[in-house]
Amino acid sequence: MKAVGARLPRYDGLGHVTGRTQFVDDVRVGKTLWVKALRSTHHNAAITSLDTSKAEAMKGVRAIITHKDVPKNVYGHLEGLGVPGDEPLLADGEVRWLGQPIAAVAAESEAAAQAAVEAMEISYEERPALFDIRNALDPDAPEIHQWGNVYPHYGPYNHRRVRKGDIDRAFDEADTIVEGVYRPQAIEQVPMETQVSLVVPEASGRLTIYSCTQAMYFSMGVVAAHLQVPLNKLKFVGGTVGGGFGGKVDTATETICALLALKARKPVKWRWTREEEFLVSSTRAPWHIELQDAVSKEGWILGRRTVTLHDSGAYARFSPYGLTKHAFHHSGAYTIPNLRFDGFVVFTNRVPTTAMRGFGVTSVSFAVETHMNRIAEVMGLDPWELRLKNANRIGDTSGNGVVLKDPSTVAVTLAAADRVGIELSAEYRGMNEEPRTGALLPEHLVAQQNLNGEGA
């Protein structure tokens, strides 16, 4: 029997449905300490004083750390890709979002840890906050990030660009220009298992890190960088996660647990409450997308101008990556020969946003596909035919110069139409992915065809 293609039962399914699978919170190690964090109560503020001495003296408290205890406090999730770090593990002198961690306690119970957090004395000097990305470059906008309010490191640019074809000509030649604004907003990943880790300091000097990360080697690199230790000092144990959806690519708890375990010389566990998961774990990003499409009366999309603002929250995390992915897919499942795209990662005083299922593309799929129906409505065209006409075809070149080898825009659209009984005209019903010819190869698409497979 062949295994590939078979409806085999899930490898670990029986364990999951009988409750016998071991997730991180099921791991029990004797004398484990519990973690709670002191978190910012302001959206944007200077920290004018912090005194943990009363907390340190409390019964059951075994270790407290602040930014001073972190060998490398600022480390960026994308430093491996050349994006510099901007976010401290523990706040140092200022906070930029409500809930930002400032200090962490390891104590003999969760209640003792929480009591110690409440005994810490902190004072702030509040600063004006920025929440609306559309106002980030206004003359009177508060500057909230050390790089300015917009991420500045796309080479020499403060925005991710796509330039293709002759955009001005496309707009001159268009019969109609359809413009719209799309604002998909933030959601929480809502995994059943909240963020959790357990760090055990071994007699060998190594740390065993039980982790719910979606990316063990990535998280190991993050912990090693903050601790400034080689990878052989760390052993990540994981691989089975109670839901992630992108939220567990951030290394949320492991580094702080590791530092506390080293300081207390005891196993340390931190499991976030559901409230922490909702309020201080990173969310999907909100976006602001302005589309302008140059369309011919026959329904060819000749060109698209796009301005996208990506609400990154207080720090960069994975946002510069997500916006590039967004840029690469902003023409959707269609071949549009003339493009001008300018996308900005914008900082605000909200929880840093991060990866979530469909990262960077969910937003632009919503914008493009709603916009397609508006074009059809404005132009009096059939929305199925509009999509089929402009569909990606074999040999077409995408917005970033990739020659498409095996697109399926036509196949999935025709299959959906067929499944719901849409009657398309013969011209569209018989369409396939092969390169365009005849009336379906208008002048503006001739140069898109790259049948020799040249280009990317």
Place this chain on the structure above:
Amino acid sequence: MAKHHGRGFATIEYPTGMNQNGDPSQAWIKLKPDGRVDVFSGTVDIGQGSKTVHTQIVADALGVPYDWVTMDNTNTDSSAVCTGTFASRGTFIGGNAVRLAAEKVRERILDIASKELEIDPSDLDIEDGEVIARGAPQKKINVADVAGAATYNYGELISGSSTALKPFADVDDATGQVEIEPHSAISYAACVADVEVDDETGEVVVQKLVQVYDVGRAINPTLVEGQIEGGAIMGLGLGLLENSYPYYPSVKHRGGQFGAYLAPALRDMPEIDNVIIENPSADGPFGAKAIGEMANNAQPPAIANAIFDAVGVWLTEMPATPDRVLEALAAKREPTRDGKRVVFDEHLSLKAVSANQGEGFFGVEA
């Protein structure tokens, strides 16, 4: 006061693998003396079923029964690098890592079987745990005996390791153009949503979703359907219910518990009709492309288009919560027309909201 029916659809595409590549997954495989197979991979199973899919890939790449294969993805000491379970890369890149490692193990099995059978390895196949001479099926040796001979006669650990890696694709920052393909494959999908909109309460109910996915090859159709249906309900949450900031961009009134943050539950699940298309990827394991992330991307625009079909208003701030539906119904906004320009949503635009009409964003060099 009435309930209105509408239908909308969307067609989408989504890349497989980390954008711009450069994201290795590595795997290694060893045989026990009875031919049973131990796979070590760092790919995290976040519930999508990568352990199952990788086991299936190894079983067929080797030619042994599925239940011979054990998957260990539990730790970073025994497993090599996997960049992570994100970017819809588990089946394709993690799957290619175990497939390539299995192909190396297969070569070692054939080489030792060749010595035992005195037949050239190029004339041997492995099927269902047996090495069989092509054209002479009576000449065969069980993989268990091959592994035993390797261990006890030849002093060899049959093993193999491999890395799946597509090199990093540089992007020209001035033009956004790339030199090499910045993804491993592209998957496509279409979704048709049938909705009912109550013009008195603003509530939108999705009654049926028809969803078509091109996944290249469904390694495990049940798990593909799991992704499609799980993704669908997440897409409903995105399109209709969930918002971390209910009054975005305001940060007030965030929901800190399930009672105050409305995530979809099974009762919100509409009738679902799935169609899986297999347009194989040349580079994927057994032709597979990704399904994971894209599964929640098509429903929100399909729902927005269905709402327009039902009640004639565009909901372009997502999610389409009842208050937003009622506001749109009351406002009855029409696009403004200026020559050949047809402009929707002016009230939401940078021009309307920014103090300098969005100059910082619109004013960049051409």
